[in-house]
Amino acid sequence: MAGVLLTALLSRWLAGDGGTGPWMVASLGASAVLVFGMPSSPLAQPWPVLGGSTLSALVGAGCAAWVPDPAMAGALAVGLAIALMVPLRCLHPPGGAMALYMVLNAGDGWRLAAFPILLNVLILLLAAVVYNTLTGRRYPHPQRIQAGGDIAAGAFTSADVDAALSHYNQVLDVSRADLEGLLHLAGRAAFQRTLGDLRCADIMSKPPVAVEAGVSLKDAWALMRVERIKALPVVNAQRLVIGIVTVADFMRLANLDLHEGLGQRLRTLVKGRSGQPSSVGEIMSHPVQTAHVAQHAMDLVPLFSQGGHHHIPIVDAGAQLVGVITQTDLVRTLAITVQEREDDGFADPLATQSPFVAPAKAGP
Secondary structure (H helix, E strand, O other): OHHHHHHHHHHHHHHOOOOOOOOOOOOHHHHHHHHHHOOOOHHHOHHHHHHHHHHHHHHHHHHHHHOOOHHHHHHHHHHHHHHHHOOOOOOOOHHHHHHHHHHHOHHHOOHHHHHHHHHHHHHHHHHHHHHHHHOOOOOOOOOOOOOOOOHHHOOOOHHHHHHHHHHHOOOOOOOHHHHHHHHHHHHHHHHHHHHHOOEHHHHOEOOOOOEEOOOEHHHHHHHHHHHOOOEEEEEOOOOEEEEEEEHHHHHHHHOOOOOOOHHHHHHHHHHOOOOOOOEHHHHOEOOOOOEEOOOEHHHHHHHHHOOOOOEEEEEOOOOEEEEEEEHHHHHHHHHHHHHHHHHOOOOOHHHOOHHHOOOOOOOO
């Protein structure tokens, strides 16, 4: 209301003839709907509003001057205005009304394009900038490309958005940058709904198989073979995690005697030999990366994918070992979740708990 009123009062005052001549165009009301009600729309940005309105007015004036029949001139003016606004990236719906207005008021000639049309639009744009700034909305609306591409962002790229838009073959009343940003936010929301609330306690293998530092390498190796696991958390008497021993630790030490075969080197290592480590505490890796039982399971993805970890001990509030999560546990959970969504028509897989009951042992 304030923007249209300001435009009307200033334009009527500048007309200088008591308001008897044309000093305001009705299509400005349609422009006001866009710049005040939809300030983020590509159709409401300053260049489309200013360029689309003025260009269409000039097209209408030309058609009125060169085509005698008003009906033919009006149709031609609107069609040409649209044909020019689209490639010049200044598409503004009220521009079609501007072109038709010029044809229906052909007696006023080219002067109408400068006044009242250009002046009306400039005053309205100034009011829109002030209003949107005061109400906390940026205008002109920034057209920024949203960063994305991670697992929580929907796992699509800018090229994928371009490919989808190329098949749409229509003008969307949303910028490409805003569309990509909305898609990323939707991907994050879907991820949060399906996997974001999953905790380590939901997918960890329990009870965990662990050893103390004083256990012999022979017994530790035998336990790993029996349980078909590739890592053993090492705990103290209070079940606090002090390290972890993995198959890689055995392999690393077995390479000390290069003249023997790998099998023989492993047998020599676990059976013990003078000068060689004999207990788990001597070869374990420490300190060890752990995660809390109530921590989001997806927080572990970077640890597995980028941190080089394959087994992460899970501890409770007292830092005591309560479970282990392996890469296999995480992948299994993702696969089950995807299958649940497909079977339920993208229903929320967290509605049932059975898919997240982990097996008794960590995966091999």
